[in-house]
Amino acid sequence: MHTLPDPADLVLVAYIPTPRDLEIARVLGWYRIPLRTAPKVVAVDWLAFYQPASFGMAHQWRIEAAAPVRGHELTTRGELFKDQQDHPRAGDEYFKLQLGPLTALPRPVLADSWKRLTFLYTTGERLLSAETLKELTVHDEERDVLWQALRERALQSQQYQVKDLPDLPLGPELLALFGLFSDRDSPDQPEDGL
Numbered sequence: 001m002h003t004l005p006d007p008a009d010l011v012l013v014a015y016i017p018t019p020r021d022l023e024i025a026r027v028l029g030w031y032r033i034p035l036r037t038a039p040k041v042v043a044v045d046w047l048a049f050y051q052p053a054s055f056g057m058a059h060q061w062r063i064e065a066a067a068p069v070r071g072h073e074l075t076t077r078g079e080l081f082k083d084q085q086d087h088p089r090a091g092d093e094y095f096k097l098q099l100g101p102l103t104a105l106p107r108p109v110l111a112d113s114w115k116r117l118t119f120l121y122t123t124g125e126r127l128l129s130a131e132t133l134k135e136l137t138v139h140d141e142e143r144d145v146l147w148q149a150l151r152e153r154a155l156q157s158q159q160y161q162v163k164d165l166p167d168l169p170l171g172p173e174l175l176a177l178f179g180l181f182s183d184r185d186s187p188d189q190p191e192d193g194l
Contacts, residue, residue: 004103005066005124009045010149013063013120013127013136016049025049026102032080035093039119041155042072042095048109048127050117061111066095068100068129109133121146 005011014031016022027033027059031047033039048066051059078090109118112132122136123146130136138146 003068003069004106005046005127007123007128008126009044009124010146011048011066011127012039012044012125012152013048013050013117013122013133014119016051018054020063022051022055022102022130026098029070029075029099030080031067031097031099032077033095033097034089034094034120035074037118039121040144041150041154042069042097044069044121046124046127047099048105048122050111052131054116058089061115063127063133064110065102065153069100070098070100102170103185107131109136120152157168171176 007185012168014033016025016031020140021031023190025047031049046066047069048063051061053060073096074093075096076090077087077092078085080094080096082086082088084090109127109130110132112134114133119132120133120136122130122138126136126138
């Protein structure tokens with residue numbers, strides 16, 4: 001039996017384009033994010049997979065699984081897919097997140113009115129208690145705690161300078177960039193061709 005996220009764990013909800021990509025995560029233990037569209041911080045505890053329409057009627061527009069993140073590295077698409085050296089983005093840089101075993105959530109988190117999502121930060125507690133994507137967003141004091149956790153992770157991983165992650169309070173455009181939305185906001189549009 002696989003474990004579930006702890007309440008304080010930092011979770012990145014990520015768009016998983018196709019069932020094949022979820023199978024790569026399950027069997028090969030990794031997930032890719034194009035560097036040009038990556039969220040600011042990829043050093044998270046868990047990755048939760050948002051499944052779009054390509055998963056079919058029974059599994060579309062929901063999160064059904066998550067995996068612990070064991071580490072990450074920067075590589076190229078060509079290194080990830082050795083059989084696709086002719087791909088137009090073979091030389092593009094990607095984050096490769098190394099994953100532990102996929103774990104089924106106790107119940108799926110449904111999209112409800114939010115059908116399109118690229119990345120969203122949340123907590124283990126919210127992931128396990130949410131019924132809809134909107135319930136994954138953090139608010140008020142909890143947003144401050146999540147923001148500080150993101151800053152600490154960025155500093156620990158030494159990928160970013162402190163200036164890349166400004167102090168609070170943040171304007172709505174920066175909150176949207178980091179996937180920290182208010183009740184009235186909606187998430188990003190997914191980037192095609194992950």
